Amino acid sequence: MIISICDDSPVARRVIKDMVLLYKERRKIPDLEVLEYDSPIPLEEDLKKIESDIYLLDIFFPDGNGIELAKKIRLRYRYNPIVFITGSGEYMMRAFRVYALRYLLKPVHMHELFETLDYVFAKVWRQEPKYFPIRTLDGTQNLRYSSIMYVEREGQAFLVTTGSGRVIHSVTLRKSFASRLKELLADERFVQTHVSFVVNIDAVEVYHNNCMVMQDGREIPISRKFQASLKAKFGYDNE
Numbered sequence: 001m002i003i004s005i006c007d008d009s010p011v012a013r014r015v016i017k018d019m020v021l022l023y024k025e026r027r028k029i030p031d032l033e034v035l036e037y038d039s040p041i042p043l044e045e046d047l048k049k050i051e052s053d054i055y056l057l058d059i060f061f062p063d064g065n066g067i068e069l070a071k072k073i074r075l076r077y078r079y080n081p082i083v084f085i086t087g088s089g090e091y092m093m094r095a096f097r098v099y100a101l102r103y104l105l106k107p108v109h110m111h112e113l114f115e116t117l118d119y120v121f122a123k124v125w126r127q128e129p130k131y132f133p134i135r136t137l138d139g140t141q142n143l144r145y146s147s148i149m150y151v152e153r154e155g156q157a158f159l160v161t162t163g164s165g166r167v168i169h170s171v172t173l174r175k176s177f178a179s180r181l182k183e184l185l186a187d188e189r190f191v192q193t194h195v196s197f198v199v200n201i202d203a204v205e206v207y208h209n210n211c212m213v214m215q216d217g218r219e220i221p222i223s224r225k226f227q228a229s230l231k232a233k234f235g236y237d238n239e
Contacts, residue, residue: 001029001031001032001033001053001054001121001144001146001147002032002033002034002035002050002051002052002053002054002147002163002164003020003032003033003034003035003052003053003054003055003056004034004035004037004043004050004052004054004055004056005017005020005034005035005036005037005056006036006037006038006039006040006043006055006056006057006058006066006069007037007038007056007057007058007085008038008039008058008060008061009058010038012058012085012106013036013038015107015108016056016085016108016113017034017036019108019110019113019114020032020034020056020113020117021034022110023113023114023117027117027118027121029121030141030142031131031141031142031143031144031147031162033147033164033166035050035052035164039061039062039063039064040061040063040064040065040066040068040069041063041064043055043069044069044072047072047073047076047077048076048205048215049165049215049217050163050164050165050215050216051076051077051080051163051203051215052080052163053080053081053120053146054080054081054082054083054117054120055070055073055080055081055082055083056083056085057069057070057082057083057084057085057086058084058085058086058087059084059086059088059091059095060086060087060088066084066086066091067091067094067095067098070082070084070095070098070100071098073098074098074099081101081120082098082099082100082101083100083101083102083103083104083116084100084102084103084104085104085105085106085108085113086103086104086105086106087105087106088105089103089105091103101116101119101120102116104116130145130187131143131144131145132144132145132148132160132183132184134160134168134170135170135171136168136169136170136171137169137171141168143160143162143168145184145187145189145190145200146163146189146200146202147162147163147164148160148161148162148163148184148190148200149161149162149163149199149200149203149214149215149216150197150198150199150200150203150214150218150220151181151184151197151198151199152196152197153177153195153196153197154169156172156173157169157170157171157172157173158170158173158177158180158181161216161218163203163215165216177195177196178192178195181198184198185198189201189202191226191230192226193212193220193221193222193223193226193230194220194221194222194223194226195223195225197220197221199212199214199220203215208222209222209227210222210227
């Protein structure tokens, strides 16, 4: 689960982020990640490689406008919740034209933000109660399936790359890569493209004959062994 905060005020970002991290702690959500942006420009650039589950946006920026940013988010991610947290109510009607979930006025109260996040998380948990456990040197981490972009074998261990770009290293495997990923592959979103790679189809930007280009730009190889089954399952055309 990724929450992106976009506000040009360092103080406002800090306040909102602290509330989100407190929410994470109180609700015991292990895979919640927070991304911070001080301008619409870098967030817009990241849209093509990082999908956030929730966007918390200000409206007024020296170099942009939160409503216009929301329109660009909607072009790529139609249903992801957008919450405006801003200092004026004058854009409220325009905000709901881009299907904002909430319009909160600063200073935002913790109970308002918690209530909004509760609504979003309840919806997500109903749709996807699945977690993938990863044993690391720091203990076991449970990643929500939707947060996983791809898994890569590295020697006798594996690396998991999340939608935010975070890379998680597992401890040494006691079983084969395929066996360890069997549970993940049972979910229709995940496919094996190579003896060393499993990808989340929802995070694929482009299919080529011998690789898949992921949202972060990484080219994941497709070996001959898996080409026919992938083409049959997903009906993509070879280039």
